[in-house]
Amino acid sequence: MDDRAIGVFDSGMGGLTAVRELIRRLPGEDVVYFGDTGRVPYGGRGADTIIKYARQDVAFLRTFDLKAIVIACGTVSTTALDILARENPLPVIGVVEPAVRSAVAATRTGRIGLVGTKATIASGAYERTVRELMPQAEVTARACPLFVPFVENGRYQPGDPLVELLVAEYLAPFREAEVDTLILGCTHYPLLKDAIAAYLGDGVRLISSGAACVDTVARLLEERDMKNAKTQGGLRRYFASDSAQDFGALASIFLGEDIQGQAQQIAIENY
Amino acid sequence: MDDRAIGVFDSGMGGLTAVRELIRRLPGEDVVYFGDTGRVPYGGRGADTIIKYARQDVAFLRTFDLKAIVIACGTVSTTALDILARENPLPVIGVVEPAVRSAVAATRTGRIGLVGTKATIASGAYERTVRELMPQAEVTARACPLFVPFVENGRYQPGDPLVELLVAEYLAPFREAEVDTLILGCTHYPLLKDAIAAYLGDGVRLISSGAACVDTVARLLEERDMKNAKTQGGLRRYFASDSAQDFGALASIFLGEDIQGQAQQIAIENY
Numbered sequence: 437m438d439d440r441a442i443g444v445f446d447s448g449m450g451g452l453t454a455v456r457e458l459i460r461r462l463p464g465e466d467v468v469y470f471g472d473t474g475r476v477p478y479g480g481r482g483a484d485t486i487i488k489y490a491r492q493d494v495a496f497l498r499t500f501d502l503k504a505i506v507i508a509c510g511t512v513s514t515t516a517l518d519i520l521a522r523e524n525p526l527p528v529i530g531v532v533e534p535a536v537r538s539a540v541a542a543t544r545t546g547r548i549g550l551v552g553t554k555a556t557i558a559s560g561a562y563e564r565t566v567r568e569l570m571p572q573a574e575v576t577a578r579a580c581p582l583f584v585p586f587v588e589n590g591r592y593q594p595g596d597p598l599v600e601l602l603v604a605e606y607l608a609p610f611r612e613a614e615v616d617t618l619i620l621g622c623t624h625y626p627l628l629k630d631a632i633a634a635y636l637g638d639g640v641r642l643i644s645s646g647a648a649c650v651d652t653v654a655r656l657l658e659e660r661d662m663k664n665a666k667t668q669g670g671l672r673r674y675f676a677s678d679s680a681q682d683f684g685a686l687a688s689i690f691l692g693e694d695i696q697g698q699a700q701q702i703a704i705e706n707y
Numbered sequence: 708m709d710d711r712a713i714g715v716f717d718s719g720m721g722g723l724t725a726v727r728e729l730i731r732r733l734p735g736e737d738v739v740y741f742g743d744t745g746r747v748p749y750g751g752r753g754a755d756t757i758i759k760y761a762r763q764d765v766a767f768l769r770t771f772d773l774k775a776i777v778i779a780c781g782t783v784s785t786t787a788l789d790i791l792a793r794e795n796p797l798p799v800i801g802v803v804e805p806a807v808r809s810a811v812a813a814t815r816t817g818r819i820g821l822v823g824t825k826a827t828i829a830s831g832a833y834e835r836t837v838r839e840l841m842p843q844a845e846v847t848a849r850a851c852p853l854f855v856p857f858v859e860n861g862r863y864q865p866g867d868p869l870v871e872l873l874v875a876e877y878l879a880p881f882r883e884a885e886v887d888t889l890i891l892g893c894t895h896y897p898l899l900k901d902a903i904a905a906y907l908g909d910g911v912r913l914i915s916s917g918a919a920c921v922d923t924v925a926r927l928l929e930e931r932d933m934k935n936a937k938t939q940g941g942l943r944r945y946f947a948s949d950s951a952q953d954f955g956a957l958a959s960i961f962l963g964e965d966i967q968g969q970a971q972q973i974a975i976e977n978y
Contacts, residue, residue, distance in 0.1 A: 679753030
């Protein structure tokens, strides 16, 4: 048993899709979430800036006594996971390997697609991991830089003409490549799942990187006997670097529950 | 004569549309530009965060000996101009009043439209200024939160179906209200000028807030006899808070000239 909390962070709100899955799968765990809403998005920034921001995010989380840190951010996972794992004496879990494991288990044809931010695609981290786990796989990858601003502006519903046009533009190469599995390599993208499924059809399995990462966390806690003694009613604390009120208002979209008044603003550049 | 430089800043690259106009109109002036590309965009953030970032931007610029500061950012101009003007003993020029003056001079029917970021529209600053200068004007205002990410991803050309769909959605209320003048209240928007003009037609005059603001700077320098002794060949220095290489590569879109290798990265959170 280990009653310490799990720390989770993301560049903004997207990581809450992983928290949602964490609450569903491990309802007794205490969670501390930090969303860097004052500096979101990370995905188009340079690697040095992403690493600097990620170090500050982890430094803030580690002001709490944690048993593990989840990087619920595709961009940070692909750019800074190795550095953060080396610098911190506790398990640091990113989204890349879990998502690739799920994709490799799901694919029948070996044709795997990957969508993510510019930084995620440029890093090549997903492709490298696919090649390690399934050398014969064919990977088609594409950066979808407008997906994050679309989601953050509430534009993700199927039937929205602008959403449909963008999804069709970004995903045409995956239809052409006849992938049977698509990794959603950014924790914002699960909100676009219905619109993406409507375009690609039922034959394509969609892997949410946040959900896959929670599988890994659950296995880790099980294997090391590090689960919380509680099996229900874990405590959740939410922090953001921009207005906590705005965070609370938007969080329900990603989290699926109302946390108005429960979030707190912190000055991340001081960490 | 006053040979000190003019400081210009923006949340990112958009302010370069004002620098372009500054170079065209006042080619002898020295310019120091800072683009906060490590924290762009400001437009959806809370007022406290915008004010904090704007103070740091000005503190960095004031490490140079300046004769004036131009806020080439609609969001900062509407949220923090009064504070910055009070705190700094040199002229601080925003984009709001100059753009409204141009719009009031241009309109024949008194029906004026305004587009900007969420923060700009929420501030009500443009409407208040219009009411002061032209009490009988009818103002139609709309936030266009996806315009900045579209422009930053190079999506602004007329003929691009996604751009045309978004422009038609955002600007339909202005067609309906039969405005004859539209204020582009964000320095990113001039890049969308052709697409906007194609939708609204020739009868609508488009006012670029950055260009209008340069008119005010030119008048100020003239009135106070503060022009640079040079009439050509002003020095320009460019700084950014994210990768200088990325800045240089993108800057040419906004500036209309190549400044690869001329930009320098700084750590804005230290100011």
